[in-house]
Amino acid sequence: METNRQKKIGGVLQRDVADVIQHALREAGVQGILVSVTKVSVTTDLSIAKVYMSVFPHNEGEKVLNEVNAVKSQIKHQVAQRTKNQLRRMPELSYFIDDSLEYIDNIDKAIKGKENPLENPDLLPRRKKK
Template identity: 35%
Template sequence: MQETKRQKQVGQLVQKELSDIFQRMGYNVTDGGIISISAVRMTPDLLEARVYLSMFQIKDPAAMLEQIKERGWEIRKDLGTRVAKQLRRIPELSFFLDDTLDYVFRMEELFKKIREDDAGKENQ
């Protein structure tokens, strides 16, 4: 089902504020890696936000995701103080790993390998 205009607006607001919160908490650059919020999807009732995190060069993304989930109440509290004037109820936050970046890198490696194999066959 496609998101409504209001879902998209609230999702963008939550994404912007969460990005600021992550930067203030020091999550955006950690252990030599970068964490960014790639997308926020809102449920139709706007009571839950599904936050997709992209992690680049993080040694253990699953452990980092758990660390963020453990501090989820604190992140939600900060979000509440920032968007209290725009939203009646602060959405529950659910964090997920966005593996799109990993998928892109894997596809690039496969295409590179295919090109190398094709070049090797032409030289024979």
């Protein structure tokens, strides 16, 4: 269960990390890739923040994650400059790809496609009755 303080810090970091990453992508001249920070969860001692990014198109996710990790310290520094009036200590940032949108998209395609388990229940494994 997250405390209000963790949620507030997560919200501040989410906005600032998103701004910094999007600015870095623009400066690098990257075209056609959309990166958004979907969630930031902060540990109870406020020392580590997990940053979840959603990347579109999905197949660019690994590449973007590698590039973000390569400039991790610069991102942390820029975010620290923005949050210095709100945070005493800048948490360590860890980056992850949030594939929940892709997962939802796959479910949507499965339901709309030929293999619709709602119309053809034989596609689903049978539950064993006890």
